Amino acid sequence: TAGITQAPTSQILAAGRSMTLRCTQDMRHNAMYWYRQDLGLGLRLIHYSNTAGTTGKGEVPDGYSVSRANTDDFPLTLASAVPSQTSVYFCASSDSSGGANTQYFGPGTRLTVL
């Protein structure tokens, strides 16, 4: 199975431009998450969705928006990119928001904003 896929793998973006990072999972997990990973700071939660049709803000949501129109897809949009959004972005999913169910991560998108 594919698990979680992310696109693009990497991208260089001019400041002020918009971009959507794509995330698709084929495991029918109800919960999905977006993180950014920066050197020395670890993974930080941007937005999450516990089920299709609902979203919530994480630790660092400013400058980002998400939507969850269906179970499989959870796109992350940067409306007007800034250099501080240069990071590696990971999408993750879990089949329940509780219990021992773990989060499984996609391969990541490396974004550079110039």
Add this chain to the structure above:
Amino acid sequence: GQNIDQPTEMTATEGAIVQINCTYQTSGFNGLFWYQQHAGEAPTFLSYNVLDGLEEKGRFSSFLSRSKGYSYLLLKELQMKDSASYLCAVRDRDYKLSFGAGTTVTVRA
């Protein structure tokens, strides 16, 4: 919120044992996870603790003390492929994970 601390780097010899400590302060504890992340790759799940005690899974074990806000990951019989970053993550009552900055383990021959 969460405050999660773990050492930045550790080095050990092939075949040896390494213990990675993680301390946390949380407003609502609902489980602790350890992930492994090789350079340039995604984190992968290693272990989960929600009750006090030791969870063993092959060469890897994880321990939790909720009263002390403390966990450790024990890697035994180290292999070169174990060179990676190890991430401690705490789940809160809203089921969101907060991650430590990660511990980079280097295994030397």
